[in-house]
Amino acid sequence: MIPGEFTYHRPSSVAEAVAILASHGDEARPLSGGHSLIPMMKLRMAAPEHLVDLGGIADLKGIAEDGDTITVGAMTTQHELIGSDLLGARLPIIRETSLLIADPQIRYLGTLGGNVANGDPGNDMPALMQCLNAAYVLTGPDGAREVAAREFYEAAYFTALAPDEILTAVKIPVPPTGHGYAYEKLKRKVGDYATAAAAVVLTLSGGSVSTCSVALTNVADTPLYAEEAGSILTGSTLDADTVKRAVAAAEAITDPASDGRGPAEYRIKMAGIMLERALARAADRARG
Amino acid sequence: MSDIEQIPVSLTVNGKKVQRFVEPRTLLIHFLREELDLTGPHIGCETSHCGACTVDMNGMSVKSCTVFAVQANGAELTTIEGMANPDGTLSALQEGFRQMHGLQCGFCTPGMITRAHTLLKENPNPTEDEIRMGISGNLCRCTGYQNIVKAIQYAAAKLNGTDIQEAAE
Numbered sequence: 001m002i003p004g005e006f007t008y009h010r011p012s013s014v015a016e017a018v019a020i021l022a023s024h025g026d027e028a029r030p031l032s033g034g035h036s037l038i039p040m041m042k043l044r045m046a047a048p049e050h051l052v053d054l055g056g057i058a059d060l061k062g063i064a065e066d067g068d069t070i071t072v073g074a075m076t077t078q079h080e081l082i083g084s085d086l087l088g089a090r091l092p093i094i095r096e097t098s099l100l101i102a103d104p105q106i107r108y109l110g111t112l113g114g115n116v117a118n119g120d121p122g123n124d125m126p127a128l129m130q131c132l133n134a135a136y137v138l139t140g141p142d143g144a145r146e147v148a149a150r151e152f153y154e155a156a157y158f159t160a161l162a163p164d165e166i167l168t169a170v171k172i173p174v175p176p177t178g179h180g181y182a183y184e185k186l187k188r189k190v191g192d193y194a195t196a197a198a199a200v201v202l203t204l205s206g207g208s209v210s211t212c213s214v215a216l217t218n219v220a221d222t223p224l225y226a227e228e229a230g231s232i233l234t235g236s237t238l239d240a241d242t243v244k245r246a247v248a249a250a251e252a253i254t255d256p257a258s259d260g261r262g263p264a265e266y267r268i269k270m271a272g273i274m275l276e277r278a279l280a281r282a283a284d285r286a287r288g
Numbered sequence: 289m290s291d292i293e294q295i296p297v298s299l300t301v302n303g304k305k306v307q308r309f310v311e312p313r314t315l316l317i318h319f320l321r322e323e324l325d326l327t328g329p330h331i332g333c334e335t336s337h338c339g340a341c342t343v344d345m346n347g348m349s350v351k352s353c354t355v356f357a358v359q360a361n362g363a364e365l366t367t368i369e370g371m372a373n374p375d376g377t378l379s380a381l382q383e384g385f386r387q388m389h390g391l392q393c394g395f396c397t398p399g400m401i402t403r404a405h406t407l408l409k410e411n412p413n414p415t416e417d418e419i420r421m422g423i424s425g426n427l428c429r430c431t432g433y434q435n436i437v438k439a440i441q442y443a444a445a446k447l448n449g450t451d452i453q454e455a456a457e
């Protein structure tokens with residue numbers, strides 16, 4: 001289990017990193033926490049000839065609030081997300097989700113940027129970022145552009161990120177104070193990818209739902225923003241009938257594989273159950 | 289022969305400065321075991337699941353099978369070989385593992401103790417649940433974890449100067 005040979009680069013700025021990627025095209029890969037890429041390299045399923053370690057770029061770290069947006073640098077680790085008082089106060093669903101990812105050792109190194117940029121449908125942060133309507137900052141030779149998380153994922157491991165671009169930051173709109181949230185993940189053991197998982201962020205006003213956003217993890221070859229489910233729930237009192245219709249709408253857009261986590265039919269139903277549980281918990285939190 | 293350039297790395301391992309040239313693809317676990325003869329960190333699953341290769345890198349527990357040695361350039365590492373007290377006596381954790389029978393075959397123990405060391409630094413007084421979640425990246429196939437949890441509780445109590453209540457099972 002030894003990776004193939006590669007040339008190692010450790011740039012100290014984003015511009016330098018982008019230049020290295022641009023000069024090597026498909027033969028180069030950026031390395032962030034390494035806990036998706038290095039296992040793939042050990043299996044020789046990935047064999048980049050040039051590895052561009054982003055670990056030396058100070059600009060890619062950190063969490064900052066600016067008005068109603070929180071910007072998280074791509075190299076911010078899961079451990080740092082969990083420990084952030086700012087996120088704990090303003091976006092606590094991130095901490096809840098990070099704690100369900102992998103195990104402590106991996107969370108010390110695994111990054112938000114790597115988790116969302118890799119395009120692995122098993123990763124948890126992509127659906128959460130869709131739920132929160134986050135935008136990814138992609139920096140290439142011609143400068144930076146922003147792509148919404150809801151528009152970023154094309155297929156498993158295929159995203160809007162070009163080979164000469166680096167995902168440098170994630171911009172997250174802060175939900176209103178008092179919002180309800182929950183990330184529900186069914187998994188077989190610590191460290192497993194989701195059999196199915198659901199993210200919910202909602203606001204209540206006088207007992208009925210003012211806004212509701214829903215996204216699903218690992219039940220298709222991309223994360224799924226369940227727009228219709230959110231629309232059905234908006235304006236409702238979360239009565240059993242409406243929840244049932246929203247769950248049916250969410251299940252309808254799933255297309256999971258049958259695998260070690262269970263047959264497709266089971267995983268579709270589990271996506272529905274995770275959504276039901278997430279809705280109940282989010283509503284409880286919104287009611288205070 | 290490879291035409292890939294060897295990279296100089298210098299780091300501090302268990303308090304000693306070391307400097308070597310490595311192939312970029314050298315994994316940290318191989319660097320520790322084969323270059324530095326530190327065979328305490330074990331190669332278990334090689335897939336970042338089992339935690340037997342856990343070492344402390346700059347205050348973080350990491351699985352050294354999933355880190356390149358070049359990524360550790362400039363880092364301070366502690367392995368199980370660096371866990372004993374400076375005078376050579378057992379640390380509170382090592383003593384806890386002995387007193388509470390926190391090991392049977394011992395294969396997971398270097399990773400368990402190294403992980404628990406960092407856990408207790410971050411959280412000197414963990415609940416049982418926090419200990420169990422804290423070592424959830426380390427697999428043990430012998431003990432059923434009961435006595436490992438008690439060993440870590442023993443160490444926490446000893447370091448905090450409180451009474452040690454539990455007995456080994």
